[in-house]
Amino acid sequence: MHYSPSKLLTALLETKPRPTRDAPRNMRGLYGLVDHRGDLRYIGSTSSADQNLYERIHSRHRTGSEGMSHYFSQMYNTGRMWRDRKDPATKTDGNIAKKLRNAFIADHCSAVWLPLPDSIDISLLESEVLAIAPKNAIAWNRRGMPVYDEPIELVNVTLQRLGWREHEFSALKRQRERFLVQFPTATDILTQQISVKTKDIINSFPQGPFRFFALDVETANNNRGSICQIGVACVRPDHSIETWMTYVDPQTDMWVWSSLHGISAETVQGAPTFAEVLPILNTVLRDHVVYQHSGFDRSAILAACTQNSYSAPMWQWRDSVGVARSAWPDLKGNGGYGLANLKPFLGLEFNHHDAAEDARAAAEVVLQAEYALSIRSLRCPSRYESPTPTQRNETLFSPLKKTAQQYVSTPQASRHIGKTLITQGNINNTHIYLKDFFDKFPDNAIGGSNRSSVAPKQITVDWGDTDTVLTDLDGTKKLFRKRGWVREFFERNNVKVGDMVSVEEIAPYHYRVAVCSD
Incomplete structure (x- = not known):
């Protein structure tokens, strides 16, 4: 062979x-x-x-x-x-x-x-x-x-699992001190090289702790390494956001994108170079999660590092576009996941092509997507009673509200549309009856009894997995037409005859299915 x-x-x-x-x-x-x-x-x-x-x-x-x-x-x-x-x-x-x-x-x-x-x-x-x-x-x-x-x-996570005591921690502290004496990191060396004057012109970075960061850059021209502005959104554990921004002197005479972002050679006069900004970023972002909205920002940072003969920074890059795709699959082919389209969809307020504003917008996208994805795992209230409006609002985030340079995520409500009793027939045939509240679904998502008569519009079903289901509804049998996921839903939740399943509308054409807790 x-x-x-x-x-x-x-x-x-x-x-x-x-x-x-x-x-x-x-x-x-x-x-x-x-x-x-x-x-x-x-x-x-x-x-x-x-x-x-x-x-x-x-x-x-x-x-x-x-x-x-x-x-x-x-x-x-x-x-x-x-x-x-x-x-x-x-x-x-x-x-x-x-x-x-x-x-x-x-x-x-x-x-x-x-x-x-x-x-x-x-x-x-x-x-x-x-x-x-x-x-x-x-x-x-x-x-x-x-x-x-x-x-x-990550080392701290391992230490917590190991359950070590003071003796081991003291040994590890001594080893770290010995390591730093013999092998000062590239960041340490670069930081020592920053002049007092440069430190004075670079804005102070916010103090943590932070859950994650979002970063955006603007460039002077088509060379991705020609970074002229960097913005970082710092997301705290309470979901508040504080932004940091610096202009960067790309040391170029080619300014192609000034009409787009308003930054010119005059704007960056006296600003630090990328080589002087990188140590500041590395000190804060090293080994942390850093979101970008699409792949441009990471490629620009890498290009600038290459031009300055530096190694790629050890940041845990993630893409907020991918998170948005998971949270709102219906946007595919319906405007897409660019910030310009997400702005009206999510009610974001920002000035596009300003690095700090775009970084904050990317962080807000992640926060709202986290909410949209997390509600899939929420279980409905008692099978005998629906949640009150107050109960619903206490568990969910509301739209992002803006306060002077801080942005706090607060909850959006969902609509409980009905519950259904699971029968032996449901378990044997892997389907869920919707007949008791079928009129709550949109008419244009209801099709005929076979696949040749599907509805013009599909709905999204969240059922507790990272992959959602896109389907229409069988108007004759009053079921979700696609049923391949139902068997796994029953098995994951140990569903038995007599259990109740709740269906909740969490957005237009977007529903969550969950087993009701007692």
Whole structure:
């Protein structure tokens, strides 16, 4: 059988990562190591005939000695997880740090693998795959990437699971101090290089804690690295938002987009350069979730880093467009998910093409999407009584309300339209009767009895899964036409004969189905 390197690479890139402990113990093949942010970073193989995938991935790469070809161990030899294995004076503290590192990797990193028969030349296939692999997927190979800064919040999660005491925490603190003395981070060095004058002209960053951030940039021209404005929206645990903005001198004479955002060479005169702003951003955003609205902002930051010969910042990038798609699938083909369309749909107030305003808008999109997605998991009240308006309003967010530079999410109401009793026939045939309140659904979403007479409009059904269902209604049987999800809904909720299921309208043509609690 012929194994195509391109197909093997595609499989490595598209296979869902799994915990390292799940690697097969009786197979050899190709594998990839996935970092704490979910990015494939290393491709290797079990080239030795006496080594299986589990031994190579979970044992060697995770628990092997740093400084050798054990890449998980090498890349996370940092901060509180750092040790110098050749220093006998710090052996006791170093062993505790190493134990934390092993646990961290098991908790937050993962791997992919492709078992291959022993009869083929696995080493040759590995070299052929590496030759065509994208650079980001093999960034760790041959130590082509610096060791990570400590992912502080994730390390804290692992420490909480381990339940360690003061003795271990003191050892880890000493290890971190030793690490910082020997290996000051790039951010530390850059920060020291910022002049007093530059510090004075860069706005002070808001003080945390923050749940997540949203970032937006404006550029001077078609070169994505020509950043002339950066805005960051900082979202606190109480959902309030505080924005930060700075102009940036892109050091260019080409100003193509001034008519769009109003920023010109005169605007940025005396502003800091990107090289002077990056340390400020890194100090706050490092290892935190940073939303962008589409992929432009991340690509602009990366382009500016490349132009200044800096490594890509260790931020956990996410896309608010993807969150919006999950929350409001009906917008697909109906205006889309750009900020200009979401502005009237969500009632947002902002000035488009101002980095701070757009960053805040992206954060508001995420907050409203979190609400829209979270209500799927809410269960309806007692099967014998409907919620009062007060009860409903106490559990849901209302539209975003604006107060001087802070934006607090507050609740929107939904409409309970009916409950239905589950029968043995429902369970046997995987459907839910809607006849008692069928008149509450919109007429243009009700079709005939077969698929050739579907309704002109579909409704969205949230049933507790991340994937919603788009369907119309069978007007003859008075059911949801698509029923493939119903069996899993019954199984997940342990639905039995006599249980009540609630249907609630959460937006026009958008409904939530839930099992009523007693």
